[in-house]
Amino acid sequence: MSQRVQGVIARSKGAPVEVVEIVVPDPGPGEVVVRVQACGVCHTDLTYRDGGINDEYPFLLGHEASGVVETVGEGVTHVEVGDFVILNWRAVCGQCRACRRGRPQYCFDTFNAEQKMTLTDGTELTPALGIGAFAEKTLVHQGQCTKVDPEADPAVAGLLGCGVMAGMGAAMNTGGVTRGDSVAVIGCGGVGDAAIAGARLAGASPIIAIDRDAKKLQWARELGATHTIDATEFDVVEAVQDLTGGFGADVVIDAVGRPETWEQAFYARDLAGTVVLVGVPTPEMRLEMPLVDFFSRGGALKSSWYGDCLPERDFPMLIDLYRQGRLPLDKFVSERIGLGDVEQAFATMHAGEVLRSVVML
Structure with missing residues (x-):
């Protein structure tokens, strides 16, 4: 059964973002629903809001996130309910010309969820980088979830999903x-x-x-x-x-x-x-x-591109180094904010006053 949760959308070019109710469907084959715990405010989200990526409004913003797998669809083997994961936008396909040549870090056909999250009136949302994690829950492909040490601070872990990894x-x-x-x-x-x-x-x-x-x-x-x-x-x-x-x-x-x-x-x-x-x-x-x-x-x-990373290789290693005290990832978290603070966080980021504002859910 679909769920209604709060999420941050960009409805039109340059307009202030809004916190609205969105509909997250049950996961289909190969899909999972993740209960988002933290999501960094990345410049790419601001670029989406301002029309610098494409014009497929409304956008469900947020992509630099961590959370817990809540439900899984048919055929999901990559993760299980309860796994703590970092979301990524390089779910490698294994079949494209880059993957076949042993260069999956350049995968040209990465996976996203097939189903769409929507507004309550049925309007389909375009999730930022195929993730859309300025929301209490989000729907992604199982390959977009990378399992890491659950003892890691969610605010820190999520930053590997984009900017820090890049x-x-x-x-x-x-x-x-x-x-x-x-x-x-x-x-x-x-x-x-x-x-x-x-x-x-x-x-x-x-x-x-x-x-x-x-x-x-x-x-x-x-x-x-x-x-x-x-x-x-x-x-x-x-x-x-x-x-x-x-x-x-x-x-x-x-x-x-x-x-x-x-x-x-x-x-x-x-x-x-x-x-x-x-x-x-x-x-x-x-x-x-x-x-x-x-x-x-x-x-x-x-x-x-994305630091030429392979999430399954790089995310767990970097989280382990952070947990060992050898990588100060916590220094990137400048402030912890709520869903309603995203628009102000864009202004703070644009002014160069923070390394990362992180939305906590």
Whole structure:
């Protein structure tokens, strides 16, 4: 029997979000209903609200979440009722050309629930990233649930569902950072600071944080940066070179996603170094650079989708490291809020006052 619960929707482009009653159907084959315990407020949710993803309104927002499996549909074997899970938007299919080539982290046909959650009048909702977790309960495909240690703080665990994993994976998976590598990260919000934490976990040194905001640079130090550069005071490329023996960093991660920051990342890396783009550009952005520089400097230019993660591999490992005190994931939780506070949390996030606001349910 379907259930009625409270959820946060974006009804039209740019309009303030609303807390409304939504209908969650019983899970069908391969589907599960998860009782959401915590969901981070991610910039992607704001982008959905403002029409930057598509125009399939109304959206059920929220995707960076953890919770407990409440009911399961026919044929579900991946999780059981009562499992504590992190929700993910990479439920690999195992059949697409990427999966068949042994690269499931690039899966091109990930699973979502087949059924739709709705408003009480029957209007179908589009769940953010196929999840929709600013709600007391949500319907997802079983592959979108990754079981982790139930002793983990739900507010902390849920952040691996998107931003923190994106940043850590940009360093550890996409960038291939290893012990002794020099790493520079441009942009020290949630994703950038997660990249710094990932670089620290991998044993990188130095780890150079770059931003225009003193508060964000302080957060970066707390999460593992060995050096900071205030981009309002110093030339970024020259400053990174000065801190790396005049050469540039082995890996430079652009967590902003603007032409000027990507160009800084390109020239701030060492010869044969790696640039990783994890910040998301907008469609109108363009870049003009000498082609010969791409040839003469060698190395690798990469984009990182979801930190090139495999949830079943990465989430449990990172939660275990957090539980062991080796990964300070709790530092990413700036405040705990309610469902009715999401619109204000968007403003707080946009102003750069938090790493993550987390909705607790």
